[in-house]
Amino acid sequence: MLVDPAVSRGKFERELANYRTFEDAMQRRGQWLLRAEFPEVFTVFAAPRGTPPVVVFGALLDYTNYDLWPPSVRLVNPFTRQPYRYAELLTRLPRRDPAAPPPAVPGMPTPVQELMQAFKPEDVPFLCVPGTREYHANPGHSGDDWLLRRADGEGSIYNILDVLWRYGVDPIAGLQMQMTLAPAFDRIPE
Amino acid sequence: MKQDKVAQGRGPESKKLLLTVVVNGAPAAIEVAPRAALKALVARALEETNNVGRSPENWELRNEAGQSIDLDGSAESNGLADGAVLFLSLKTGAAGA
DSSP, X not given: OOSOHHHHHHHHHHHHHHHHHTHHHHHHTTEEEEEEETTXXXXXXXXXXXXXXXXXXXXXXXXTTTTTSOOEEEEEOTTTOOBOOGGGOSOOOEEEOTTSOOOSSTTSOOOEEESEEOSSTTSOOEEOSTTSHHHHHSGGGTTXXXXXXXXXXXXXXXXXXXXXXXXXXXXXXXXXXXXXOOOOGGGOOO | OHHHHHHTTOSGGGOOXXXXXXXXXXXXXXXXXXXXXXXXXXXXXXXHTTOOSSOGGGEEEEOTTOOBOOTTSBTXXXXXXXXXXXXXXXXXXXXXX
């Protein structure tokens, strides 16, 4: 333990109180904070557009040693809370490539980057954005120090959940159904 | 000369609106003129919530549904009513590397 838990808990509780003020709005958009007990926040994300609405993923945030450390962020199975492996993700949080020109026709496919990153399909992926522990601990981001960013709120409960919602849920328009023939096995002749 | 008053921002239609801007979860209540550009709103919200480490250009303003608000436009042109709640978030940093 690097930070007195009372200090981290105090910052955690303050952010949580801020979040609770607007929790109804967050729930309406499909962002359901189900449990917040220091140091963890467990939230389930659902896509409200389309019928039926879909539970897309859960997210487990860990604020241990906050804010000397940024929070850890894992996408998890919303029922078991087990971290998803990269190959299991329903969404990899696509981000439109800022360098790509806009599509000629609005709504057409456009080049994207994935905010969820892993080296292998069986790895537990991490959210590759500043403000998360996994991003700042990655050797590839050693020049982007969390301590230079922590006052900006990127690691706040509100901001992390907002990023997950904007990239993971808001772009989902609904379900695409694939139809196949349903066999009636008792009618299949010998 | 009601039309003139409206055009000059002095008519009843120009009564100020009270908007709540949530900055990283912290709220700031700010009065704006209906036809004033919203860029100033962002700067004031950042100042009131003590988020002064990044310039206003690094932030995005959205409504509850997540739709972007045009900062060059006004409350009126963005369809914002008195009492509207808006959410100001940092633009997501470089990622995917």
